Amino acid sequence: MQKLQSNQPEAHKPLIDFNDWAELAKSDPASFEARRTQAIEEMISRMPEHKQQRMRCLQWKIDQVRDRAGSPMAACIKLSEMMWDSLTGPGGLKEALDRMSDDNAAPLPNADILTFEAPRPVN
Numbered sequence: 264m265q266k267l268q269s270n271q272p273e274a275h276k277p278l279i280d281f282n283d284w285a286e287l288a289k290s291d292p293a294s295f296e297a298r299r300t301q302a303i304e305e306m307i308s309r310m311p312e313h314k315q316q317r318m319r320c321l322q323w324k325i326d327q328v329r330d331r332a333g334s335p336m337a338a339c340i341k342l343s344e345m346m347w348d349s350l351t352g353p354g355g356l357k358e359a360l361d362r363m364s365d366d367n368a369a370p371l372p373n374a375d376i377l378t379f380e381a382p383r384p385v386n
Contacts, residue, residue, distance in 0.1 A: 279302070324345075325342060325345075328341050328345070329342075
């Protein structure tokens with residue numbers, strides 16, 4: 264199979280080659296899982312240290328959903344539902360944004376606005 268040529272600059276190339284990963288998943292599932300685990304750990308280790316544990320916990324949860332789903336499609340659907348819940352569910356991003364724009368939210372503090380005169384030209 265011939266690889267498609269990309270007109271994108273080098274900086275915009277994807278971090279992974281989907282076709283290579285898909286072929287590895289078909290031909291050697293165990294190697295695919297080892298490579299996937301390594302790539303995930305490398306990504307997490309590049310995050311700020313204070314976020315790494317939370318990301319490892321989230322990845323553990325994702326892996327549990329994948330293991331229990333029964334099929335890749337069922338896992339995809341369940342993970343999609345999890346993402347939507349984190350966006351629109353209780354305590355989700357939408358709720359946080361709504362609180363920020365709520366008319367009943369605490370008003371922003373007032374500040375004195377200072378005026379400055381334009382500098383006078385030096386002769």
